Amino acid sequence: EGEVMEILLEDRAFYEQSGGGITLSGGDPTYQHEFSAELLKRCKKEGIHTAVDTCGAIPFEDLERAATYTDLFLYDLKLTDDAKHIEFTGASNQDIIENLKKLTQIHDNIHLRMPIIEGVNAESSHIERTMELIGLNIKQVDLLPYHSIAKHKYKKLGREYEESRMQVPSQETMNHFRDMLAKKGYRQGGRNS
Numbered sequence: 001e002g003e004v005m006e007i008l009l010e011d012r013a014f015y016e017q018s019g020g021g022i023t024l025s026g027g028d029p030t031y032q033h034e035f036s037a038e039l040l041k042r043c044k045k046e047g048i049h050t051a052v053d054t055c056g057a058i059p060f061e062d063l064e065r066a067a068t069y070t071d072l073f074l075y076d077l078k079l080t081d082d083a084k085h086i087e088f089t090g091a092s093n094q095d096i097i098e099n100l101k102k103l104t105q106i107h108d109n110i111h112l113r114m115p116i117i118e119g120v121n122a123e124s125s126h127i128e129r130t131m132e133l134i135g136l137n138i139k140q141v142d143l144l145p146y147h148s149i150a151k152h153k154y155k156k157l158g159r160e161y162e163e164s165r166m167q168v169p170s171q172e173t174m175n176h177f178r179d180m181l182a183k184k185g186y187r188q189g190g191r192n193s
Contacts, residue, residue: 005042012048021049021071028054033062040069053113056099057091063103073110074142075100079121080129088120097133104137111189112138116174117146118167127177131184141181142189145169 008022015021022043029036029052036052043050051072054063067073077100078093079085085093104110112134116122130141146168178188 004039005046008043008048009046012046015048019049021051023051023053023074025053025074028058031058031062033058033065037065037069040066044069056096056103058095058099060099060102063099064106067103067107070107071109073103073107074113075103075110076113076115077130078115080126080133084121100134104134108137110138111140111142113142113144115144115146116169116177118169118173119165120146122169122173122177124176124180127180131181131186138186140187140189143174143177143181145174 024036024040040050040052049071050069051074052066052070053074053076055076055078056063077096078089080093080097082093085091085096100110100112112130114121114130134141146166181188
């Protein structure tokens with residue numbers, strides 16, 4: 001992490017001027033929990049704001065270790081329905097949801113990030129179940145409308161892109177979901193749809 005810190009510190013003036021910092025993302029940076037925790041710790045020691053982008057599909061102890069040195073968690077929640085989660089991602093969401101519940105008990109700055117995909121989860125019931133799940137421990141929910149930007153990557157890899165099952169949600173749908181969240185008191189991040 002020494003080399004990474006050297007590179008990060010080169011941009012200290014930018015962090016200070018912009019009010020930003022570093023975000024660990026990837027697949028999931030907490031898969032390399034020892035490296036991530038040490039890097040986050042060193043950033044905090046240097047006064048650099050830290051964020052971790054996670055899908056939460058890891059042992060809770062790894063999230064807990066990172067939480068000590070993390071100012072902001074960006075926590076992805078794709079589906080609340082376990083059967084659908086298995087169908088579309090190949091894995092259960094039980095640990096993801098349980099980890100989110102536990103994380104809200106030890107950390108007070110979590111932004112929930114929810115991709116909205118027509119044909120997968122663009123349903124009012126999904127938003128309602130999510131609000132029931134998270135309560136008001138989470139103050140901000142970022143709705144991320146699906147886009148097909150990865151389509152060309154699938155083609156290059158010779159893989160089938162499931163375009164027929166997944167579509168961009170309408171602006172009307174996105175506005176409806178935003179209104180549902182606003183009525184319950186959730187802040188919302190960037191509106192990129």
